[in-house]
Amino acid sequence: MRLSPRFALITGGFVALALIGGCAVSTVGEASASAVQVTASSSASPSPTVAPSEPVGPLEGRTIVIDPGHTGAWTAKWGYRKVPDGNGRKKACNSSGTATNRGYSEHAYNLAQAKALAKELRALGATVLLNRTDDKTRSNKLCVNHRADLLNTNSADLLISLHADGNLGKGHRGFHIIVSKAMDGGKTVIAKSKALAKDLRTALEQATSMPRSNYIGKGTAYSFRSDLGTLNFAKHPAVMIELGNMRNATDAKLFTSTEFRTQAAEAITAGVVAYLS
Structure with a gap:
């Protein structure tokens, strides 16, 4: 699943901290799973369909x-x-x-x-x-x-x-x-x-x-x-x-x-x- 740029940046920061500070990698995994669930839930909602507007003639309203x-x-x-x-x-x-x-x-x-x-x-x-x-x-x-x-x-x-x-x-x-x-x-x-x-x-x-x-x-x-x-x-x-x-x-x-x-x-x-x- 493609993640948003903002989410990828945050996740990358967690990975860097884990490598430097010895934090458990599971923290990154939990954060990723949570974000993926949110992203999946958001993508499941269909975008509202906007009907194309009718062209307005130059004498409309006259x-x-x-x-x-x-x-x-x-x-x-x-x-x-x-x-x-x-x-x-x-x-x-x-x-x-x-x-x-x-x-x-x-x-x-x-x-x-x-x-x-x-x-x-x-x-x-x-x-x-x-x-x-x-x-x-x-x-x-x-x-x-x-x-x-x-x-x-x-x-x-x-x-x-x-x-x-x-x-x-x-x-x-x-x-x-x-x-x-x-x-x-x-x-x-x-x-x-x-x-x-x-x-x-x-x-x-x-x-x-x-x-x-x-x-x-x-x-x-x-x-x-x-x-x-x-x-x-x-x-x-x-x-x-x-x-x-x-x-x-x-x-x-x-x-x-x-x-x-x-x-x-x-x-x-x-x-x-x-x-x-």
């Missing part, structure tokens, strides 16, 4: 709200009702959204993109809340003055509102990101929203084939507005992403591509991770 813009259940009577816009004016509860020239609706794309994004965020540990999970809901909660409710009531880390533009200008294409100039959260939240927009812009450029808008933001892909209730009522960081122009044929092909939706979801997730790190 809460993110996704707002899939518009809804497939839109009607003029419901949508055109006037509601506060969060900046002292009134605005339509919700618009119908746009569509590609071949009829693929923005509300359907927004929902598909939101589900792809939610999957990516949850895979990294985030708690994800969606303003809608189907294309059949028509509720006052989907009016622009309530789109930030989930963000505010849950004190979520941020909100991303997903949209696609419908600009009819020739050759107009590309994504842009909107930040409100009149958020309920004030200057601090506006500044944080700008930082979020920057990280999202970088990620979208690096990971998708959608370029920056060539008609909004003068090449920056940023748009600063004060008329969007979804963002104005936010008390925490929030941005709206127009992921491209549905009326542009090149962008439209991307919107109908599963590959692009995956790219966009991964890119937005990377931007969120960068912002929250």
Whole structure:
């Protein structure tokens, strides 16, 4: 049996004393036997098994709200009702959204993109809340003055509102990101929203084939507005992403591509991770 270094040192000392001073060797034997018994008893006790810890994702403990813009259940009577816009004016509860020239609706794309994004965020540990999970809901909660409710009531880390533009200008294409100039959260939240927009812009450029808008933001892909209730009522960081122009044929092909939706979801997730790190 292998003895501990400390025990071997003590035993060696006893042997040396026995040789020098004529002490009976049996003393060493008795000490050795006692120590061996203690060692054997100690080694017989099994070590507690420690379960391997689960890896913690970079978004563990974070809460993110996704707002899939518009809804497939839109009607003029419901949508055109006037509601506060969060900046002292009134605005339509919700618009119908746009569509590609071949009829693929923005509300359907927004929902598909939101589900792809939610999957990516949850895979990294985030708690994800969606303003809608189907294309059949028509509720006052989907009016622009309530789109930030989930963000505010849950004190979520941020909100991303997903949209696609419908600009009819020739050759107009590309994504842009909107930040409100009149958020309920004030200057601090506006500044944080700008930082979020920057990280999202970088990620979208690096990971998708959608370029920056060539008609909004003068090449920056940023748009600063004060008329969007979804963002104005936010008390925490929030941005709206127009992921491209549905009326542009090149962008439209991307919107109908599963590959692009995956790219966009991964890119937005990377931007969120960068912002929250």
